[in-house]
Amino acid sequence: MSGINKVVLVGHLGKDPEFRQLENQIAVVSFPLATSEIVNINGVREEQTEWHNVVMWRGLAEVAVKYLSKGKLIYLEGKLRTRQFEDKMGVKKYTTEVLAENFTLLGRSSDFTSERASAEKE
Numbered sequence: 001m002s003g004i005n006k007v008v009l010v011g012h013l014g015k016d017p018e019f020r021q022l023e024n025q026i027a028v029v030s031f032p033l034a035t036s037e038i039v040n041i042n043g044v045r046e047e048q049t050e051w052h053n054v055v056m057w058r059g060l061a062e063v064a065v066k067y068l069s070k071g072k073l074i075y076l077e078g079k080l081r082t083r084q085f086e087d088k089m090g091v092k093k094y095t096t097e098v099l100a101e102n103f104t105l106l107g108r109s110s111d112f113t114s115e116r117a118s119a120e121k122e
Contacts, residue, residue, distance in 0.1 A: 013070050060103070078098045
């Protein structure tokens with residue numbers, strides 16, 4: 001039996017998606033996503049926020065850069081990927097990212113109407 005690598009997150013974008021196009025015109029975006037939960041620490045309710053590095057490729061990246069922006073609430077599904085790289089000093093480093101496979105915008109419809117109206121005017 002093989003393992004399962006599945007991530008489901010609901011959170012807010014920490015900044016606008018960063019769009020890049022690689023050599024073969026392959027689109028990729030990345031952005032931080034914040035998820036929060038309320039925990040009870042010594043009888044005091046506190047909000048704890050976890051930050052996730054999200055990466056989207058190809059067509060999903062093109063849709064994301066068009067509709068996502070800082071502060072938007074989204075639901076996303078994907079999987080974890082850890083990759084290795086060397087920093088400027090040549091030191092090996094590792095980073096774990098959420099490789100998104102799909103997403104859905106969440107929130108009130110009024111959150112999107114002003115954007116659609118301004119996009120249609122352009």
